[in-house]
Amino acid sequence: MNARTEPAEAETAPGDPARPPLIREFLLVAGLFLVYKLGRRLAVGHTSEAFGNAGRVWHLERTAHLPHENAVQSALLHGDTLVHLANTYYAAVHFPATLAFLVWLYLRRPAHYVWARRVLAVVTAAALVLPFTFPLAPPRMVTGTGLVDTARVYGPSVYGPPAGDHLSNQFAAMPSLHFGWALMVAIGLIAATRSRWRPLWLLHPLITLLVIVGTANHYWLDAIVATAMLGLTLALVHPPRRTAGTPGRAAGLPVTREPVLAGAGR
Numbered sequence: 667m668n669a670r671t672e673p674a675e676a677e678t679a680p681g682d683p684a685r686p687p688l689i690r691e692f693l694l695v696a697g698l699f700l701v702y703k704l705g706r707r708l709a710v711g712h713t714s715e716a717f718g719n720a721g722r723v724w725h726l727e728r729t730a731h732l733p734h735e736n737a738v739q740s741a742l743l744h745g746d747t748l749v750h751l752a753n754t755y756y757a758a759v760h761f762p763a764t765l766a767f768l769v770w771l772y773l774r775r776p777a778h779y780v781w782a783r784r785v786l787a788v789v790t791a792a793a794l795v796l797p798f799t800f801p802l803a804p805p806r807m808v809t810g811t812g813l814v815d816t817a818r819v820y821g822p823s824v825y826g827p828p829a830g831d832h833l834s835n836q837f838a839a840m841p842s843l844h845f846g847w848a849l850m851v852a853i854g855l856i857a858a859t860r861s862r863w864r865p866l867w868l869l870h871p872l873i874t875l876l877v878i879v880g881t882a883n884h885y886w887l888d889a890i891v892a893t894a895m896l897g898l899t900l901a902l903v904h905p906p907r908r909t910a911g912t913p914g915r916a917a918g919l920p921v922t923r924e925p926v927l928a929g930a931g932r
Contacts, residue, residue, distance in 0.1 A: 684776065685779075712797075716802055719803070720802055723887055727885060735811070736812050738876055739816070739882060742816065749816050752876075753820060753881055755873065756817070756844070759874075760848070764848075768782065768783060778858040778906060781905045785850055785900060786850055789847075789896055793841050800840060803836075805884070839883070841888055846895065850896060851867070851871075852869075853900070
């Protein structure tokens with residue numbers, strides 16, 4: 667028998683995917699955000715149809731006995747500080763939270779990163795189709811609902827007058843990618859981590875839901891449609907399987923193996 671010792675295995679165990687090239691992933695993620703921003707601009711020019719659909723959505727929600735968006739907004743309007751925080755959350759958390767999620771997965775969970783990036787790309791691409799087929803004015807623009815545009819009244823606001831807004835299509839309320847992305851961030855972190863506290867990540871989409879409804883930027887149905895689209899995508903794009911028996915990997919630590927004797931047992 668040969669008694670020489672084989673070198674220890676690399677930090678990543680066999681079967682673990684290599685981390686994707688950084689430059690390629692930067693371009694892909696930047697492209698995803700760019701498509702999100704520019705894609706909606708292609709669906710402008712449906713103002714009358716967007717307001718007509720808004721009336722239909724509002725009526726459908728009342729027929730389905732969904733809670734009134736007014737109840738959430740009334741809770742926010744109890745104090746200027748609370749509504750200002752809600753407007754800030756809407757304006758400042760959406761993109762940074764999603765980007766931080768992808769960066770963390772890329773650095774610590776490459777397999778989950780590839781999965782999450784694919785899911786977000788599919789959901790975003792599908793969401794860009796709806797404004798062409800179903801343009802929708804947000805509730806803050808619709809009269810007769812009793813809702814106010816909290817961002818315009820209390821600030822901060824990310825939108826200007828719709829006619830002069832060249833950065834976004836304000837008549838693309840459905841689906842709510844604010845909520846869809848937030849829900850994917852929570853699901854992705856729950857899938858990629860092992861902490862017993864990981865269900866608390868669901869607070870992010872929950873807060874996002876209350877914010878988008880309370881600030882009158884979205885209807886309940888916008889979030890429901892986003893959830894359905896994400897659920898369908900998750901059914902098609904499966905997450906990587908967990909590898910049992912490697913506690914170091916589960917904790918995000920390098921996995922090493924003990925040296926073995928070549929030819930042992932032969």
